[in-house]
Amino acid sequence: MEQLRLKLNGKNNVLYMGEDGKWKSTGKKTKEEAIQWFYEQKEKDEVTFKLFADNMFIDNSVGSYRYLQEQTGRHSHESWWYEQDKLLHRYLIPQFGKTPIYKMTTRQIQAWYLSFKGVSKKELSAEAKKKIINCLSTVMQHAVYMGLIDKNPCKDVIRIKCNNKGRKVFSEEELKKMFPANDIDLINVWGNLMWATYFMIMVDTGWRPGEIAALTKEGFFESYNGIYTTKSVNSFDKKIQDTIKTTEGGYAYRIGIVSDRTAKLIKRLITQRGEGLLFTTFDNRILCSTLIRQKFREKMERIGIDVTGRPPYALRTTFMTRVANKYQREQVEELMGHKQWRACYDKRTPEEVIKKVSEYRKVCSQ
Known part of the structure; x- marks a missing residue:
């Protein structure tokens, strides 16, 4: 017999498939009892x-x-x-x-x-x-x-040690190529307003790809240049889910502050899109991880940036590394949606860490 097969025969008798291919009674009323009985026999x-x-x-x-x-x-x-x-x-x-x-x-x-x-x-x-x-x-x-x-x-079992080194960050020079200062050049890099806005949000906030893909106009707070969500895209089911990845081990929501430039792009996109999701395919399907990675890889190859080992998620690592030089730990954790420090995202150099601590001490001593 290759596997246990059970079925209910009426309300009070569970049958199992015998080795001869015939259904036989377990004498049990529930499948739970029948499973236990089967293995005991x-x-x-x-x-x-x-x-x-x-x-x-x-x-x-x-x-x-x-x-x-x-x-x-x-x-x-x-x-x-x-x-x-x-x-x-x-x-x-x-x-x-x-x-x-x-x-x-x-x-x-x-x-x-x-x-x-x-x-x-x-x-x-x-x-x-x-x-x-x-x-x-x-x-x-x-x-x-x-x-x-x-x-x-x-x-x-003695396990092999896993060294989670995180993803390599993008340099400032690479970011300038990815996000040129001129909006026409920016949209030319990413193909259209939607993709340009999508990846600008990612580099500004460090949000996960699925969190940005679930964003609606209700999640944009123009007076603060802020965005907010409690949802994300489940790429496997191709559906919007009412949770974000860190709901169990972190905050049940995500917040982000975007630049003035990104805020203007979001407003333009809202004018185009109206109700519903801000980011969808041309035929109004939600953005899934496979499509996002494919689009990112295509655009980066086009402008000559090596993305080996650096999927879109590497922009999240880049974000944390950058803000860790500006804000206190608690602020960084809030922005990342974490309730504890994630060292694998922090790619600051020793000089950057020392510089930040030094500047903070100067402020405290004044």
């Missing part, structure tokens, strides 16, 4: 990794792992489930599928973790391996919950 060697995990990230029937997570408000984005299922079937089931789950040990997993490569036989980054081992740990932890094993063997 199997011999240990029959409960393989594939049998247990195969539909773990797509089955949301009552009592399933996904059902429990969704009922408790965890992993609410469809993209997370899609990514886990992809990792499960690309890396984990091919390796561990036939192994009885109780026989999977820390040493076995450790040896595989250090040696396995990508599907194209290329070396994977520490960050990529981290996602895969975390997916495996999620499966094994659920096996603990289901009573199939006593301990998650992934917990004692």
Whole structure:
């Protein structure tokens, strides 16, 4: 049997698919009870990794792992489930599928973790391996919950250290090429008013791409040159969601102060667009991450700026690095939407840090 398959027969009987392909009664009234009963009836060697995990990230029937997570408000984005299922079937089931789950040990997993490569036989980054081992740990932890094993063997696996160095910032010279002083030249670089305004907001505020893409005219406060949102674009679902990325670990809103020039561009765009989103495709679809990255890459190649390792998100890193030289830590965190310092965004040189501290001390001593 490759996976557990259940269905309700009326209101009070749950059936399971037997190895002979026929539906049989579990004698249980709910799927949650039936899942527990099913594994209790199997011999240990029959409960393989594939049998247990195969539909773990797509089955949301009552009592399933996904059902429990969704009922408790965890992993609410469809993209997370899609990514886990992809990792499960690309890396984990091919390796561990036939192994009885109780026989999977820390040493076995450790040896595989250090040696396995990508599907194209290329070396994977520490960050990529981290996602895969975390997916495996999620499966094994659920096996603990289901009573199939006593301990998650992934917990004692020695992990490869991930060095999150952040993204390389854009220099002042590059920014001048990207955002020339003349509006005609600016629009020529980006192709039209909408894209010019979009990326001007990004460099002025450090907002994430999806947050800018969800902006409406109601979020523009002209008297302050301010913008505000509590929404963002979910590129996986291609929908506007009522949360921003840091809602759980940061502020539930984003604020930004734009330059006078960007404010004028926003006002022009509002006049063109009217109601609804300020940033959409020509046929009124929302801007998703793939299109934004593609447009950014095309425009930068056209003006001769290397964007290797520097997606649009690198403008956020550039923003924090610049404002960290002007404002106090609390102000920077507020603008970034963080409640604690994110060192990976701070790319100031030692000289810039010292200069800022020196200037601040002078102000305090006056």
